[in-house]
Amino acid sequence: MTVVTESATAVTPPGDAAAPDPRWARPALWGLLLATALLYLVDLSSSGYANSFYSAAVQAGSKSWKAFFFGSSDAANFITVDKPPASLWPMELSVRLFGLNSWSVLVPQALMGVATVAVLYFAVRRRFGPAAGLIAGAVLALTPVAVLMFRFNNPDALLVLLMVCAVYAVQRALEAGRTKWLVFAGALIGAAFLVKTLQAFLILPALALVYGFLAPVRPLKRLGQLALATGALVVTGGWWVAIVQLWPASSRPYIGGSQNNSFLELTFGYNGFGRITGDETGSVGGGAPSGGTGARASAGGGTGTAGTGGSGAGGTGAGGTGTSGAGGTGTHAVTGTHAATGTGTGAGTHAATGAHQAFTGGGGMPGGGGQGGGMWGQTGITRLFGSEMGGQIAWLLPAALILLVAGIVLTWRARRTDADRQAFLLWGGALLTTAAVFSFMAGIFHPYYNIALAPYIGAVVGMGSVALWRRRQHPLAAWALALTVAVTGYWAYTLLGRTPQWLPWLRWTVLVAGLVAAVGLGLGSRIAALFAARSRRSALAAAGTVAGLALAACLAGPAAYAVDTVSTGHTGSLPSAGPGGMGGPGGMGGGHGFPGAGGGTGAGRTGGRQGGFPGAGAPGGTAQGGTPQGGFPGGTTAGGPGAWGAGAGTRGGREGGMGGGMGGLLNGTQVSAPVKALLEKDASSYTWVAAAIGSQNQASFQLATQDPVMAIGGFNGSDPAPTLAQFEKMVAARKIHYFIGGGGMGQAMGIGGTDPATQISTWVSAHYTAKTVGSTTVYDLTTPKSS
Structure with missing residues (x-):
């Protein structure tokens, strides 16, 4: 406790970054970093391959330099992940050095977490002393969503590290108007663009405004420096984009997540402004392209009426009836003894009638309810404090807001170039702009995105608490x-x-x-x-x-x-993160989110046993995954490959299975030893040992065999790649050995976009014989049905 009991005169004076630290500072820093490393590294392999979607891409990039460069989902380079590849590169280099295993995939993420804590410490310590730096680092290290994501293989770990480095570089530039530091900050944000595209730009307004108004140089020089920093951003963020755009499409993988094989369309659509507006063609809940046709209904044995111009799918079939409209309005009903009914009108509910009650959610599927709620949860100023987000990030968010106000008040009458005020506005501005976008964005938004806020909260808490303590x-x-x-x-x-x-x-x-x-x-x-x-x-x-x-x-x-x-x-x-969070197989958990698997750790009325979405099957089949309790769809179907789910409820809920579709999205598909042996036989004779609908379904089989597996339709199964004609041509050329039934989360949810995956699934079932191996349905594409 000596960190906080030093008198005001003994603490490093504000503005004197070169002043020596007290004797306790260096041991305390090493203690913080060691404790962070232990927290992030202990039992790291318990998560296995974590997100198999990215782990499969890492496996591919460790086998093929072309897959490494493009971020391909498979080493044969059929389709990329739906992000730029920079976050994959450290993991792929690790796997090339140490082989494919859980540790080689996840250790780089954990080390990035330790590095982020260290950079934040030095940034805050520079202005407010080591006590403030230690508090900031501890707040970041212990934020639940940070603990989760620095032990996981999503792109967010590298993104956060680069963002913290960028803010620190601007802080250094502000000290004396140093051009090189501002240009370095621009280069770091450009590099972050190659991690998660436009999310890297969320803090740009705050950084540019603070430097533009408060830097200790002449106004014209400030403008010139900002222009140079922008140039550095364009170069470091644009070189890869330029190569991909100029590369002939016929000799590179399809750009996953896009509807026209364009990285720019992916950047500004699905991964860009679509996240703000909610109009994300090809995503869960996204609309079809203008004038396009909505996806078919995902009810086994039923018929579907397709919508047009962005409308969703409707239809009848086993388990009930359902329609979903465009713009977040519509109904999704299931009839039965334990039926779930719900309306999505922006402030919608997804409740249940009968003996079991389902969950409350905004506008239908995931997310907490409330005014302004949509498919991805409630939007508005209280979003980050709600039941889904609060436990992830908001523990010290009220404190950060109070201390930010206090810091501004304390420095209100200081000179324009006051370094303390610069720091508060820099870190506080990054916090406020990111929080505002997260609070009001109507598109895809997951709780783990909040890791981006953790270092800004830590910085403001560290600075503000020490400033008041003095x-x-x-x-x-x-x-x-x-x-x-x-x-x-x-x-x-x-x-x-x-x-x-x-x-x-x-x-x-x-x-x-x-x-x-x-x-x-x-x-x-x-x-x-x-x-x-x-x-x-x-x-x-x-x-x-x-x-x-x-x-x-x-x-x-x-x-x-x-x-x-x-x-x-x-x-x-x-x-x-935390209790009730989505962990491994058997549960989804978390109040007011997706309905959890019945055997899981979910709190509240979120279990698959208590109601959820209806079971689904392929055209001509009967749904076997959904139950009277309305569990998530899963399982194969009679009469054709399962529209959603490989295996009858593998790794799914107690009452309703979750297979290759939503189950794959959550936990991946379990690959049995007989299936693995089947796919590996004569694998070297084929470009792809198998093809599967949806990347999460594909990833499990690829990681099991370490041979290329084609992801039809990309992540959601909704990308128009390959077309049926292209698939038929590849089958005729004997490039693909097996087709794996199931998968295609996007189709089962009735999302927008073209639907070649449905056509391929129907064509395969019509021309090839289904074979059940364990709980997986496979089709040998080298042996068509006899006439």
Whole structure:
């Protein structure tokens, strides 16, 4: 606790970055980094390949330099992932060095997390001293969503590292108007563009405005420096894009996630403005292209009426009837004893009638309900505090907002180039712009995206708390600090109350400790005077006790969530941190999200047993995955390859299976030893040992065999690649050995876009004989049905 008990004169003076640190600072830093490394590395292999979609691409890039460059899903380079490839490159180099295994895939992510904590420490320490840097680093390290994603293989780990480095570079540029640091910041953001496209630009307005108004150089020079930084951004972010756009499409993989094989269309559509507006052609819930045809209904044995011009799918079939309209309005109903009914009108609910109740969600499928809710959950200013997001990121978000205001007030009358105010506006601006976009974006939004906020929250909390602590003799500063701790303690009490059966004692402990610490901070000057009568050492000890109690109260909640996250393996594309989060097979968990698998860890009324979406089958088949309880679709069908799910409820809910479609999205498809042996036989004679609808379905088989497997339709199964004619030509040339039944999340959800995967599935079932191996349906494409 000596970190926070130093007197104001003993702390590194503001603005003196070259001043020596106190003796405790360096050991404390190494302790923080060591503890972070242990937290991020312990039992790392429990998550296996984590998100198999990216792990399959890593496997491909470790076998083919062409796949490495383009970010292909398979080493034969049929289609890419739906992101640029930069986040894959560190993992692919690791696999090339150490072989394909869970550790070689995930260790680079964990090391990026440690590096991010270190960079944040040095950035905050530079202006506010080592105590502030340690607090900032600890807040980041213990944020549950950060613990999750620095142990996972989604692109966010590298994105966050580059973003923190970019803000730090701008901070260095602001110190003396240094051009090289600003250009370096532009280059870092350009590199981040090659990780997750336009998300890298969310903080650009804040960085540009702060530098443009507050840099200690002439206005014309500022404009010139910003222009040079923009040029660096364009070069580092554009070189790969230019090569891909100029490369002949016939000799490169299809750009996954796009509808016309264009990376620019992917960038500004599905991965760009579509995320803001919700109009994401080819995604779950996205509309069809203008004038296009909606996807068919995903009800086995039924008929579907296709919509046009962006309308969704409707139809009748086994399990009930359902229609979904464009723009987030419509109904999705299932009839039966335990039926689920719901309306999606922006503030929709997905409730249930009958003996079992389903979950409440905004506009139908995932996400919390409430005004402004859509397919991806409630939007609005309270979104980040809601049931899905709060436990991931919001533990110290109220504190950061209070301390940001306090920091601006403290520096309000300072000169224009005041470094402390620059820092508050820089990190606080990054926090506010990112939080605003996340709060109101209507498109795809998953809880794990919130990792982008974690370093900004940590920086503001570290800076603000130390700035107020230095002025704690002033009553307003003392009570502002007290308010921050009291609000944080009460908010932690609220968040912990959302999982009432999990550590019930902790929420009361945090609340009491926070309130006691708040009173101690508010009365700090009186307490100091009381103990000072005895000795200065007694006064410092009393202040240290109060500060330590405040830190413990503020960090106990996220720390408990962090430990729980580490103790649970996480797989699939929709991970979430903490108790009730989506872990490994058997459960989806989390209140007010997707309906969880019946045997999972989900809190509240989210289990597959309690209602969900109807079972689905292929045309001419009967749904076997959905049950009277309305579980998620899964399983193969009679009469054709399953429209959604490979295997009867593999790795799925207790009542309704989740196979290659939604189950693959969550946990991947389980590949049995007989299936693996079948695919590996004569594998070298074929370009692709198999083809499967949807990348998550494909990835499991590719990782099992380590041979190329074609992902028909890309991630969602909705990309127009290959067309039926192209697929027929490849089959005739004996390039593909097997077709794997099931998969195609996008088709089963009735999303927009062209539907070649459906045509291919129907063509295969008409011309080839189904064979069940274990729980997987396969078709030998070298042996057509006899006439």
